[in-house]
C-alpha cells in the first residue's frame with residue numbers, strides 16, 4: 434500500500450514538464466521529499482484558483498491524525514481527497530451525508546466537473562478512485578462520522594437562548610454535534626477551533642453586530658455545551 438501511495442503521489446504531482454521547473458515553494462520541496470499532502474497542496478495552490486480552494490477546508494488535520502490512520506480507508510482518503518483542498522476529517526459530517534458529498538466530488542475527479550475552467554486546470558493531474566475504492570472511502574468516512582442529533586431532541590430545546598444560539602451557529606457547515614461528544618474540559622477548545630474555521634471559511638462570525646441577525650455569542654454556546662457535556 435505504501436509503495437502504491439507513493440507511486441500515486443508521483444503520478445499526480447509530476448505531469449509532463451513538472452520536474453524541469455524549479456520548486457515554487459517550501460511545500461514543493463516537501464512534496465519532493467514524499468509528503469503526499471504537501472505534494473497535492475503544492476499543485477492546487479499554484480492554480481489561479483488556489484486561494485478559493487485553500488479556503489474550502491481549513492488546514493487543521495494531518496493524515497496521522499485521522500482515525501485508524503493505517504487502514505485502507507484512511508490511505509485512500511488521503512490519496513484522493515487532498516487533490517483539490519485540505520483534508521476533511523470523517524467527524525466533519527454525519528454518516529447520512531457522506532455518500533452524497535463523495536458523489537459530488539466524483540465527477541470533478543473524473544474530469545466532468547461543473548466549474549469548467551477551474552476543473553480543467555486541476556484535471557491535468559487529478560485521479561479518480563475506482564468504484565470499489567469509492568465504496569471503501571465512503572464506508573471509512575461513515576464509520577468515523579459525526580453522530581447526528583436533532584435540534585428539537587436536545588436539552589433546553591426551544592426553551593433557552595443558549596440552545597437557539599448553539600443550533601443557529603453550529604449547523605452552518607455540518608450537522609449539529611451532540612453535546613455529549615466532548616467533555617466539559619474539551620468543549621472550549623473545540624469551539625475556539627470552530628471560530629477559526631468560521632473565519633477561514635468566511636462564514637458569519639461575531640465581529641459584525643447586525644441587530645437583524647441572530648447574534649453569535651461564543652460564551653453562551655460554550656456554557657450550553659459544557660452544561661450538557663460528558664463530565
Ligand code: HEC
Nearest residue numbers: 489513514516517518521534535537538541542555559570
Ligand atoms: C477535483 C477536485 C476535488 C477533489 C479531488 C475532492 N474535492 Fe471536495 N471539494 C471540491 C470543491 C470544488 C469543493 C467546493 C464546492 C462544494 O462544496 O461542492 C469541495 C468541497 C468539499 C467539502 C466541503 C463542502 C461540504 O459539503 O462540507 C468536503 C467535506 C469535501 N469537499 C470532501 C471531499 C472528499 C471526502 C473527497 C475525496 C473523496 C474530495 N472532497 C475530493 C473539489 C474536490
Ligand code: HEC
Nearest residue numbers: 491493522524525602603605606610624627630631634636
Ligand atoms: C465555518 C464552518 C463551521 C462552523 C460554523 C462550525 N464548524 Fe464544526 N467543523 C468545521 C470543520 C471544517 C470541521 C472539520 C475540521 C475540524 O475538526 O476543525 C468541523 C468539525 C467539527 C466537529 C468534529 C471534530 C471534533 O473535534 O469533535 C465538532 C464536534 C464540531 N465541528 C463542532 C462545532 C460547534 C460546536 C460549532 C458551533 C460553535 C461548529 N462546529 C461550527 C466547520 C465548522
